[in-house]
Amino acid sequence: MMSEIVNLLGLDADGLAQRCADWGQKPFRARQLMRWIHQRGEHDFHAMTDLARDFREVLERSACVAAPAVIADNVSADGTRKWLLDVGAGNAVETVYIPEADRGTLCISTQAGCAVNCLFCSTGKQGFSRNLAAHEIVAQLWHANRALGAGDPAQRARGERPITNVVFMGMGEPLQNYAATLTALRIMLDDNAYGLSRRRVTVSTSGVVPMIDRLRDDCPVALAVSLHAPDDALRDELVPLNRKFPLAELMAACRRYLERAPRDFITFEYVMLDGVNDSDRHAERLLALVRDVPCKFNLIPFNPFPNSGLRRSPAERIRRFAQRLTDAGIVTTIRRTRGDDIDAACGQLAGEVQDRTRLGERAARAAGRSVPVGDREARTTRAAGKRGRQPAEAQ
Numbered sequence: 001m002m003s004e005i006v007n008l009l010g011l012d013a014d015g016l017a018q019r020c021a022d023w024g025q026k027p028f029r030a031r032q033l034m035r036w037i038h039q040r041g042e043h044d045f046h047a048m049t050d051l052a053r054d055f056r057e058v059l060e061r062s063a064c065v066a067a068p069a070v071i072a073d074n075v076s077a078d079g080t081r082k083w084l085l086d087v088g089a090g091n092a093v094e095t096v097y098i099p100e101a102d103r104g105t106l107c108i109s110t111q112a113g114c115a116v117n118c119l120f121c122s123t124g125k126q127g128f129s130r131n132l133a134a135h136e137i138v139a140q141l142w143h144a145n146r147a148l149g150a151g152d153p154a155q156r157a158r159g160e161r162p163i164t165n166v167v168f169m170g171m172g173e174p175l176q177n178y179a180a181t182l183t184a185l186r187i188m189l190d191d192n193a194y195g196l197s198r199r200r201v202t203v204s205t206s207g208v209v210p211m212i213d214r215l216r217d218d219c220p221v222a223l224a225v226s227l228h229a230p231d232d233a234l235r236d237e238l239v240p241l242n243r244k245f246p247l248a249e250l251m252a253a254c255r256r257y258l259e260r261a262p263r264d265f266i267t268f269e270y271v272m273l274d275g276v277n278d279s280d281r282h283a284e285r286l287l288a289l290v291r292d293v294p295c296k297f298n299l300i301p302f303n304p305f306p307n308s309g310l311r312r313s314p315a316e317r318i319r320r321f322a323q324r325l326t327d328a329g330i331v332t333t334i335r336r337t338r339g340d341d342i343d344a345a346c347g348q349l350a351g352e353v354q355d356r357t358r359l360g361e362r363a364a365r366a367a368g369r370s371v372p373v374g375d376r377e378a379r380t381t382r383a384a385g386k387r388g389r390q391p392a393e394a395q
C-alpha cells in the first residue's frame with residue numbers, strides 16, 4: 001500500500017518535529033526544513049544541501065512542498081497584486097498583496113466560499129464549498145513571498161521583507177475553519193518560518209464567539225470584528241451569524257480577548273451602506289455599544305454588485321459618520337479603495353461571481369443545456385480562468 005504524501009507547507013513546528021521523529025531524524029532537522037521551505041521558499045528537497053542525502057531521499061518519497069496552481073496573476077496600477085489560486089474540484093480562492101510605504105500586507109483566504117452569508121458580501125453569495133487545509137492557507141503566503149522575491153539571498157541579506165503584515169480577511173470565516181487557521185497562524189509566527197509579529201497578523205471574524213475565546217487562549221493575534229450594525233435587529237439582517245451570537249455576547253468576547261491580545265484595541269469593521277446603517281443615529285448607538293471596548297473603527301465604503309439591493313453611502317455621509325466617532329475619541333479610518341482596475345477592491349467579489357455565473361448560464365443556454373446547481377463553483381472557476389479576473393474580498 002502506498003503511504004500518504006505529506007505536504008510540509010501545512011505542518012507547524014510540532015507537526016514537523018513529529019514527522020522528522022517518525023523518519024528517525026533529530027528535532028533540529030525540523031527547524032532546518034522549516035527554514036528551507038518558508039524562509040528560502042524552496043520546494044525541491046535535492047536543493048536542501050545541508051540535509052543528509054538519505055534523508056532527502058526519504059523526503060522525496062514521503063513528502064512534498066506544493067502550493068495550489070495560479071489561475072490568474074494581476075497587478076494593479078497602484079501596485080496591488082492579486083492571485084487567483086486553484087484549490088481543486090472547481091474551487092478557486094484569492095490572495096491579495098497590498099504594498100504601502102511602510103508595510104506590505106497580504107490578505108488571505110481560509111475557505112472556498114463562506115457559510116455566514118452576510119448580506120453585503122460577495123463571497124457569501126457564492127455559498128460555502130469547503131474549508132481550506134492548513135497547507136492551502138500557508139501556501140498563499142509562501143507563494144506570495146516567492147513571487148515577491150523573498151527567497152532571494154540578496155533581499156534577505158538586506159533584511160527586506162515584502163510582506164510584513166497578514167490579514168485573514170479574504171474568502172471565508174477563519175474561525176469556522178479553526179484548526180487549519182490555528183496551524184497556519186503558528187507557522188506564520190514561527191521564527192524559523194515567517195517570524196511575523198502577533199501584532200501584525202490580524203484575524204477578522206464575523207463574530208464566532210466561542211472561537212474568539214479559543215483563539216485568545218491558543219494564539220492571540222490582532223483581532224478585527226466585522227460589526228456593520230449597532231443593534232441586534234439590524235445586525236441579524238446584515239450578518240446572520242448575529243442570531244446565534246448577539247451583540248452583547250460579542251462585545252463580552254471582545255473584552256475577554258483584550259485581556260491577552262497583542263494590541264490593546266479591537267478593530268471594528270463597518271461597511272457603509274446608504275440609508276441602512278450610516279445615519280447619525282446609527283453612529284450614536286454604535287458609540288453606546290462599544291463604550292466598554294477599547295477599539296478602532298475601519299469604515300469600508302461598500303462596493304456595489306449587481307442585485308445586491310444595496311448602495312454605497314455618499315462620501316460626505318461616510319466622512320460625517322467618521323467624524324462623529326472621531327469626536328468621541330475613537331480612532332477611525334476610512335478604507336481606501338485599492339486595486340480597482342484589477343477588481344481587487346474589498347467586497348467586489350460578489351459582482352464578479354454573479355457576472356461569471358450569468359456567463360456560465362448564458363454559455364449553457366447557448367449550448368442548449370441547463371446548468372445543475374451543484375455545478376456552480378465549477379462554472380465560476382472556469383469563467384474566472386477565461387476572463388482572468390477575480391477580485392478581493394473583505395470581512
Ligand code: SF4
Binds near residue numbers: 115124
Ligand atoms: S463578510 Fe466574511 S463572514 Fe460574511 S459572508 Fe463574507 S466572507 Fe463570510
